[in-house]
Amino acid sequence: MSKYQHIREAAYRANMELPKLNLVIFTFGNVSAADHESGVFAIKPSGVPYVDLSPAKMVIVDFDGNVVEGKLRPSSDTNTHAVLYKHCENVGGICHTHSTYATAWAQSQRDIPIYGTTHADHNTVDIPCAQPMSDEMIAGNYEFQTGFQILNCLKEKNLSYRDMEMILVGNHAPFTWGITAEKAVYNSAVLESIAQMALLTEQINPDAVRLEDSLIRKHYLRKHGADSYYGQ
Amino acid sequence: MSKYQHIREAAYRANMELPKLNLVIFTFGNVSAADHESGVFAIKPSGVPYVDLSPAKMVIVDFDGNVVEGKLRPSSDTNTHAVLYKHCENVGGICHTHSTYATAWAQSQRDIPIYGTTHADHNTVDIPCAQPMSDEMIAGNYEFQTGFQILNCLKEKNLSYRDMEMILVGNHAPFTWGITAEKAVYNSAVLESIAQMALLTEQINPDAVRLEDSLIRKHYLRKHGADSYYGQ
Amino acid sequence: MSKYQHIREAAYRANMELPKLNLVIFTFGNVSAADHESGVFAIKPSGVPYVDLSPAKMVIVDFDGNVVEGKLRPSSDTNTHAVLYKHCENVGGICHTHSTYATAWAQSQRDIPIYGTTHADHNTVDIPCAQPMSDEMIAGNYEFQTGFQILNCLKEKNLSYRDMEMILVGNHAPFTWGITAEKAVYNSAVLESIAQMALLTEQINPDAVRLEDSLIRKHYLRKHGADSYYGQ
Amino acid sequence: MSKYQHIREAAYRANMELPKLNLVIFTFGNVSAADHESGVFAIKPSGVPYVDLSPAKMVIVDFDGNVVEGKLRPSSDTNTHAVLYKHCENVGGICHTHSTYATAWAQSQRDIPIYGTTHADHNTVDIPCAQPMSDEMIAGNYEFQTGFQILNCLKEKNLSYRDMEMILVGNHAPFTWGITAEKAVYNSAVLESIAQMALLTEQINPDAVRLEDSLIRKHYLRKHGADSYYGQ
Numbered sequence: 001m002s003k004y005q006h007i008r009e010a011a012y013r014a015n016m017e018l019p020k021l022n023l024v025i026f027t028f029g030n031v032s033a034a035d036h037e038s039g040v041f042a043i044k045p046s047g048v049p050y051v052d053l054s055p056a057k058m059v060i061v062d063f064d065g066n067v068v069e070g071k072l073r074p075s076s077d078t079n080t081h082a083v084l085y086k087h088c089e090n091v092g093g094i095c096h097t098h099s100t101y102a103t104a105w106a107q108s109q110r111d112i113p114i115y116g117t118t119h120a121d122h123n124t125v126d127i128p129c130a131q132p133m134s135d136e137m138i139a140g141n142y143e144f145q146t147g148f149q150i151l152n153c154l155k156e157k158n159l160s161y162r163d164m165e166m167i168l169v170g171n172h173a174p175f176t177w178g179i180t181a182e183k184a185v186y187n188s189a190v191l192e193s194i195a196q197m198a199l200l201t202e203q204i205n206p207d208a209v210r211l212e213d214s215l216i217r218k219h220y221l222r223k224h225g226a227d228s229y230y231g232q
Numbered sequence: 233m234s235k236y237q238h239i240r241e242a243a244y245r246a247n248m249e250l251p252k253l254n255l256v257i258f259t260f261g262n263v264s265a266a267d268h269e270s271g272v273f274a275i276k277p278s279g280v281p282y283v284d285l286s287p288a289k290m291v292i293v294d295f296d297g298n299v300v301e302g303k304l305r306p307s308s309d310t311n312t313h314a315v316l317y318k319h320c321e322n323v324g325g326i327c328h329t330h331s332t333y334a335t336a337w338a339q340s341q342r343d344i345p346i347y348g349t350t351h352a353d354h355n356t357v358d359i360p361c362a363q364p365m366s367d368e369m370i371a372g373n374y375e376f377q378t379g380f381q382i383l384n385c386l387k388e389k390n391l392s393y394r395d396m397e398m399i400l401v402g403n404h405a406p407f408t409w410g411i412t413a414e415k416a417v418y419n420s421a422v423l424e425s426i427a428q429m430a431l432l433t434e435q436i437n438p439d440a441v442r443l444e445d446s447l448i449r450k451h452y453l454r455k456h457g458a459d460s461y462y463g464q
Numbered sequence: 465m466s467k468y469q470h471i472r473e474a475a476y477r478a479n480m481e482l483p484k485l486n487l488v489i490f491t492f493g494n495v496s497a498a499d500h501e502s503g504v505f506a507i508k509p510s511g512v513p514y515v516d517l518s519p520a521k522m523v524i525v526d527f528d529g530n531v532v533e534g535k536l537r538p539s540s541d542t543n544t545h546a547v548l549y550k551h552c553e554n555v556g557g558i559c560h561t562h563s564t565y566a567t568a569w570a571q572s573q574r575d576i577p578i579y580g581t582t583h584a585d586h587n588t589v590d591i592p593c594a595q596p597m598s599d600e601m602i603a604g605n606y607e608f609q610t611g612f613q614i615l616n617c618l619k620e621k622n623l624s625y626r627d628m629e630m631i632l633v634g635n636h637a638p639f640t641w642g643i644t645a646e647k648a649v650y651n652s653a654v655l656e657s658i659a660q661m662a663l664l665t666e667q668i669n670p671d672a673v674r675l676e677d678s679l680i681r682k683h684y685l686r687k688h689g690a691d692s693y694y695g696q
Numbered sequence: 697m698s699k700y701q702h703i704r705e706a707a708y709r710a711n712m713e714l715p716k717l718n719l720v721i722f723t724f725g726n727v728s729a730a731d732h733e734s735g736v737f738a739i740k741p742s743g744v745p746y747v748d749l750s751p752a753k754m755v756i757v758d759f760d761g762n763v764v765e766g767k768l769r770p771s772s773d774t775n776t777h778a779v780l781y782k783h784c785e786n787v788g789g790i791c792h793t794h795s796t797y798a799t800a801w802a803q804s805q806r807d808i809p810i811y812g813t814t815h816a817d818h819n820t821v822d823i824p825c826a827q828p829m830s831d832e833m834i835a836g837n838y839e840f841q842t843g844f845q846i847l848n849c850l851k852e853k854n855l856s857y858r859d860m861e862m863i864l865v866g867n868h869a870p871f872t873w874g875i876t877a878e879k880a881v882y883n884s885a886v887l888e889s890i891a892q893m894a895l896l897t898e899q900i901n902p903d904a905v906r907l908e909d910s911l912i913r914k915h916y917l918r919k920h921g922a923d924s925y926y927g928q
Contacts, residue, residue: 347635349637350637418490425562436663461540
């Protein structure tokens with residue numbers, strides 16, 4: 001049995017959630033699970049349908065994008081995952097989908113405004129949309145650069161990856177992360193729901209206003225603060 | 233067996249309907265069932281996935297929000313339920329979700345106009361949206377205050393909780409209630425359907441007009457009046 | 465066994481299709497099946513959930529709306545069905561739902577424009593929306609009057625119920641019919657699809673134009689004309 | 697066993713995917729699979745529900761539209777398939793549906809703008825909408841002419857069927873193709889997803905801009921170029 005069995009299984013289980021949560025069709029998405037001590041992550045093989053996946057088919061890759069174990073080619077987005085793991089020591093899982101509403105916001109190149117407490121339960125600010133890459137970045141190692149596009153956007157907006165676990169890559173689609181692969185997938189589903197509600201909110205009331213700071217802080221802190229009282 | 237077994241089971245069954253009716257993802261919703269004679273209600277534990285629920289995991293709470301029986305922490309919205317039960321003697325069940333369309337209306341801070349008989353089968357007026365809470369109310373006991381926000385809105389609009397069993401909490405999401413927990417869940421599903429149709433109506437015809445009073449009264453009375461002829 | 469067993473079974477099977485086709489939630493819809501020789505029809509009992517239905521629970525009613533056989537109260541819309549059967553000798557089944565998009569068009573009080581061949585495969589003109597009832601009609605026998613509202617609309621627009629098997633009742637919802645109950649349900653599902661596509665068409669292109677007559681005739685006749693070549 | 701068993705089975709399997717992928721209701725769609733060596737293709741019989749299909753019920757037709765083997769009448773769109781196979785030697789499968797969003801774009805008579813990488817993963821330009829047919833073409837052999845309508849549109853826009861495997865037929869609905877029937881169905885599902893996202897993108901940002909050429913080339917080439925690194 002592989003010494004990376006735990007992350008193989010975590011990545012497998014998390015990938016299998018994507019079609020159940022209606023976040024992907026065909027092979028349009030990938031989840032990885034990292035082991036920071038070993039400096040590697042397990043990721044979905046490229047272009048393999050979800051029904052054909054198994055823990056053994058996950059590919060083990062290091063944080064520079066080199067395949068460490070596995071016979072299949074890893075997801076074409078592997079280098080984006082690698083960059084994020086290398087620079088974010090507390091990220092244990094990353095999820096990338098082309099889910100309908102979040103992708104439409106990414107294509108629109110707009111941040112998702114914080115219109116309600118569903119959003120505030122998870123984030124205290126608008127969900128950022130990283131501006132499209134420059135031509136030079138695209139011409140370089142595109143997937144590595146996508147990782148830096150994400151990190152740069154967080155930096156410019158003065159956000160920590162610890163607080164903001166979701167981002168829209170302009171013209172492309174969302175990436176989300178978390179302390180586990182399962183949490184990363186959870187964040188993708190939450191993002192999709194927030195993205196749909198935000199569009200509907202603007203359609204119902206074109207003059208809809210952002211949430212007041214007081215309510216944002218209250219909802220976020222009751223779930224995430226030191227005195228949080230959500231969950232068990 | 234708990235002396236509250238009947239409300240444990242009613243609350244459990246009603247909570248389990250939420251994912252089947254596509255009203256929640258993950259743990260985004262909670263239903264409670266009250267026993268007014270005993271002065272308590274059974275409510276979903278906080279943050280527990282629906283698949284892991286059972287009648288025994290429901291938490292028994294009194295109308296001041298104190299836990300009476302149960303090992304788990306009750307829903308973070310428990311105090312809102314407590315306030316409503318304390319002030320509404322005929323309410324036997326309360327349901328809270330972040331269902332997509334009703335939440336979008338809440339985020340838009342608009343009442344849902346009465347555009348058709350689907351709406352009039354259940355209510356004779358627009359479905360109210362309670363204005364967002366003041367900063368002082370948020371800084372206090374937030375969930376208790378949400379209960380008063382709902383009661384105040386009904387009072388300001390001269391509505392009885394007996395007639396209007398659904399409300400949008402501005403910037404947040406819907407709450408519904410009824411004589412049983414099952415009826416409260418039914419009302420949440422009806423509200424979601426009305427909310428979607430109302431947006432579509434405005435998109436098809438921006439000059440859509442409200443229903444005439446004569447038709448409102450006819451539809452409401454054939455289901456709810458003294459001479460109603462709906463159902464068995 | 466009831467002498468009306470054949471229409472009991474036809475009505476039962478057709479009603480059971482409604483939730484499968486996502487045309488209803490709870491008890492929001494009813495289908496009937498007529499036997500014109502006997503002058504009666506079988507219809508869903510009022511307010512009974514679909515899972516509890518059986519052929520034996522269907523109610524047999526004559527074309528004046530009198531119950532002929534059955535212990536349960538028939539659908540509250542029974543008199544509308546009765547009027548239509550009485551005046552339309554070739555109608556063998558009628559279906560009424562509050563399906564989302566068709567109901568939104570009804571609430572908008574707009575005919576559905578004929579924007580494509582999906583529409584032209586079934587109708588050669590816009591799907592009519594009957595204008596809301598006058599106060600006098602509402603104050604009378606409301607459900608009988610709904611039947612006349614439908615017949616009057618067809619007459620005013622110079623349409624035969626043989627050609628146009630679907631209508632929107634303004635402020636209310638759609639009614640459809642056909643030579644069998646199964647066909648009536650088919651028409652409700654087709655109407656819902658046409659209604660959704662028509663709204664999307666206007667959203668994609670606010671200047672979208674109706675289909676040319678030549679294409680309308682071609683598509684309709686290849687399915688319905690003397691030289692039709694659709695089906696077996 | 698039929699000498700065309702391989703294409704009977706390919707066409708059957710591909711047709712059965714349509715309802716699973718939510719691309720059709722009832723019998724609104726058809727897929728065919730061609731054998732260019734034998735000069736024939738297998739296609740769905742007309743008006744037969746998907747649940748009643750079997751490989752044996754597929755109809756074998758030559759590239760002029762003549763039935764070669766089979767007892768049932770082939771799809772009413774058969775001649776469109778025949779024209780495309782006759783003029784496109786590398787097309788092994790063709791799929792036609794009335795899927796909701798793609799059909800709405802066809803009814804709107806607009807090309808689908810290339811707004812993101814989901815689109816660029818499959819095409820380097822807007823997805824074309826063939827302008828509606830002239831009255832003379834409609835009055836002729838309509839389905840043959842639909843084939844030429846598609847081929848003419850590709851020619852006018854200087855596109856090869858090898859690169860662009862999807863098209864909207866104005867006022868009608870989409871056609872897609874590929875080297876196999878399975879790939880043609882895949883393309884129909886991808887098109888439906890792209891069509892929905894493009895509308896949402898314009899709703900979120902009416903000033904949304906098309907993708908830059910550099911990003912289009914990068915995404916298309918990583919999946920389809922000589923040095924592609926997608927899949928196994």
